[in-house]
Amino acid sequence: MTGSYVAFDGITRRWDGKGGVHDISLSVAEGSFVSILGPSGCGKSTLLRLLAGLERPSAGAIHIAGRDVTHLPASQRGLSMVFQSYALFPHLTVRENILFGMKVRRVPRPRREAKLAEALEMMGLEGLEKRKPAALSGGQRQRVALARAVVSGHPLCLMDEPLSNLDAKLRNSVRRDIKALQRNLGLTVIYVTHDQAEAMSLSDQIVLMQDSKIVQTGRPEELYDRPNSVFAAEFIGDPPMAILDGAVLGLETGDQVGIRPEHISLAEPDAADLVARVAACEYLGAETRVILAHPKARGLAVALPGQNNLQIGQEVALGLPQEHRVLFRAAAGAAEKDPRSIAGRASPNSRPVIAERHLQPSS
Amino acid sequence: MIDPYQSHKRRQTIYGWLLLSPALIMLTAFAFYPTIATVWTSLFSRGTRKRPSEFVGLENYRSLFEDPTFWLVVENNLWYAGVTIPASIIIALVMALWANGKIPARSFVRSAYFTPTVLPMIAAGNLWLFFYTPGFGVLDQIGGLFGLPSVNWLGQPDTALWAVCAVTVWKEAGFFMIFYLAALQTIPPDLKEAADIEGASRWTYTWRVVLPLLMPTTLFVLVNAMINSVKLIDHLFILTKGGPSDASMLLLYYIWENAFAFFDAPIAAATTILVLIVLSLVAAVQFRFIDRRTHYR
Numbered sequence A: 001m002t003g004s005y006v007a008f009d010g011i012t013r014r015w016d017g018k019g020g021v022h023d024i025s026l027s028v029a030e031g032s033f034v035s036i037l038g039p040s041g042c043g044k045s046t047l048l049r050l051l052a053g054l055e056r057p058s059a060g061a062i063h064i065a066g067r068d069v070t071h072l073p074a075s076q077r078g079l080s081m082v083f084q085s086y087a088l089f090p091h092l093t094v095r096e097n098i099l100f101g102m103k104v105r106r107v108p109r110p111r112r113e114a115k116l117a118e119a120l121e122m123m124g125l126e127g128l129e130k131r132k133p134a135a136l137s138g139g140q141r142q143r144v145a146l147a148r149a150v151v152s153g154h155p156l157c158l159m160d161e162p163l164s165n166l167d168a169k170l171r172n173s174v175r176r177d178i179k180a181l182q183r184n185l186g187l188t189v190i191y192v193t194h195d196q197a198e199a200m201s202l203s204d205q206i207v208l209m210q211d212s213k214i215v216q217t218g219r220p221e222e223l224y225d226r227p228n229s230v231f232a233a234e235f236i237g238d239p240p241m242a243i244l245d246g247a248v249l250g251l252e253t254g255d256q257v258g259i260r261p262e263h264i265s266l267a268e269p270d271a272a273d274l275v276a277r278v279a280a281c282e283y284l285g286a287e288t289r290v291i292l293a294h295p296k297a298r299g300l301a302v303a304l305p306g307q308n309n310l311q312i313g314q315e316v317a318l319g320l321p322q323e324h325r326v327l328f329r330a331a332a333g334a335a336e337k338d339p340r341s342i343a344g345r346a347s348p349n350s351r352p353v354i355a356e357r358h359l360q361p362s363s
Numbered sequence B: 001m002i003d004p005y006q007s008h009k010r011r012q013t014i015y016g017w018l019l020l021s022p023a024l025i026m027l028t029a030f031a032f033y034p035t036i037a038t039v040w041t042s043l044f045s046r047g048t049r050k051r052p053s054e055f056v057g058l059e060n061y062r063s064l065f066e067d068p069t070f071w072l073v074v075e076n077n078l079w080y081a082g083v084t085i086p087a088s089i090i091i092a093l094v095m096a097l098w099a100n101g102k103i104p105a106r107s108f109v110r111s112a113y114f115t116p117t118v119l120p121m122i123a124a125g126n127l128w129l130f131f132y133t134p135g136f137g138v139l140d141q142i143g144g145l146f147g148l149p150s151v152n153w154l155g156q157p158d159t160a161l162w163a164v165c166a167v168t169v170w171k172e173a174g175f176f177m178i179f180y181l182a183a184l185q186t187i188p189p190d191l192k193e194a195a196d197i198e199g200a201s202r203w204t205y206t207w208r209v210v211l212p213l214l215m216p217t218t219l220f221v222l223v224n225a226m227i228n229s230v231k232l233i234d235h236l237f238i239l240t241k242g243g244p245s246d247a248s249m250l251l252l253y254y255i256w257e258n259a260f261a262f263f264d265a266p267i268a269a270a271t272t273i274l275v276l277i278v279l280s281l282v283a284a285v286q287f288r289f290i291d292r293r294t295h296y297r
């Protein structure tokens, strides 16, 4: 297979026709870091568990390294997994937890010890070998779970929201550890998260899911710059894309236009694309984020340097540069409800038209 | 001048004692006092109309130790404990592991296993009497199908004790299973999944993860089984009354017989004290040694 290390082919697993995942096709390159991103309950964990062999698909096939693993048990798929809850054995010490898999697989003792020492060092866990998980902090448990996955030596590692139990600061540092680990060991990592910032900063490829289906797949900047649906536009980025009703900008009603708030600027009243009211000002130190309200738009905001003296309720004129506008056709919006055109490789009619020229009245 | 700190401390002390007193009163009335009274009784001779009871020191204990029946009863009880404790625990564990799995009619299986526990011991005794009765009992009927001769399970010294053991195990296993089931449900399912991914077999998982995590329950069940091996003798009244020729006589039944059938209170008291000493020693050892090696969550 050409560069496809993990491949899902029309995978479906549902419960009473609800939840789970539906007709997922996806391919992951070897050595890449792929995030599965989406709101709670969209089927991320189900997808990961299907790949791990903890859940069986009702339709479709899964290949790992060219091998059909659809019906293989978890132990024969050659992968490791870091659970959201860590799933450390509470009665075993850190050392025994890390050694568990190697003992089960009867790895010879000298090799076991060497790998253990290596993993402890890599994860900065020296001195904690004799502790039980209950006597560790969240971050330390997290690292033990990572160490356990690493010593298995499997080239594929699955992680299900591994950082969700950590505080913001720790999350950032463990995030960097994970990324460094993946790069140094050349692992293929499939990483589930509902935090778009995490997905953006870590991934080579993001798989955005909604309602059991894949909405968009691509590099982080692709999803950021060229979301293929209103959902993707509003899910990725902080603050998310502002969405305007097409009618406001002289388009057909039903079409929608998205634009990133950082591209919105204040304009002269006579050159304005849009006039909105100030709803709130959030002072962030270096800049002030002005939240704007308009009856036919949502998520409108503009960042102004320093502190400013805009009044709540005041009208401001906005410039929305053509080249940063993303058009969502009514047809595509309707297509959002049609699963076949949105799952996996989207059909052409659901593609957004980037900064379409015919929008421009002059130039 | 009253030192406010002192008075506060005194009030705290009084408060503490007040909180303790209900338990203390109950324990004194129903545990400490009877124990001491029993020790006291065991030091006196049995009073008859002609010879009133008098202080005899350890004479009662000496005559007990010289009585071969006492040693037979001790031996019986050791066998009884040695069989019923491990058997009921192991069966309970196996049933719990089975009933905790994804099997059809799971709740039916669970309640079926639990039924013996709900039955009063006397009812259980009657039920088993019907199984054991020679000739038309269920066991003989089944044996008859295979052409086996009729066996008087309860009536012959060789089998009476084991027949009694079987009833106890049958009665206890379901009860212990409930504790194991409860403990099994507290084991997070992702431990099983983690073990699966690491390649552990079902057997390895049970042995290396489930059993260690069940240790606190096992300790609790073990203490209970041990107490029951002395305490649970109701079915003897129905099934064998300790016979034939003391073959199924157990300590507590022996004490009861001495005290209320032969009206020999001092001997009964002395036996009671011996049982009490042995039980306390066993409990102390159990908690001290097993506790240390048990993982509590």
Ligand SMILES: Nc1ncnc2c1ncn2[C@@H]1O[C@H](COP(=O)(O)OP(=O)(O)OP(=O)(O)O)[C@@H](O)[C@H]1O
Pocket (backbone or CB within 6 Å): A015, A018, A019, A020, A021, A038, A039, A040, A041, A042, A043, A044, A045, A046, A047, A194
């Ligand atoms: N064993 C199950 N039985 C029934 N429904 C299930 C089961 N597992 C998952 N589901 C349903 O499938 C859907 C997807 O679940 P999944 O756990 O994959 O969500 P998720 O994307 O991981 O969400 P989160 O971010 O909250 O973890 C949910 O609606 C859930 O209710």
Ligand SMILES: [Mg+2]
Pocket (backbone or CB within 6 Å): A044, A045, A046, A160
């Ligand atoms: Mg999940």
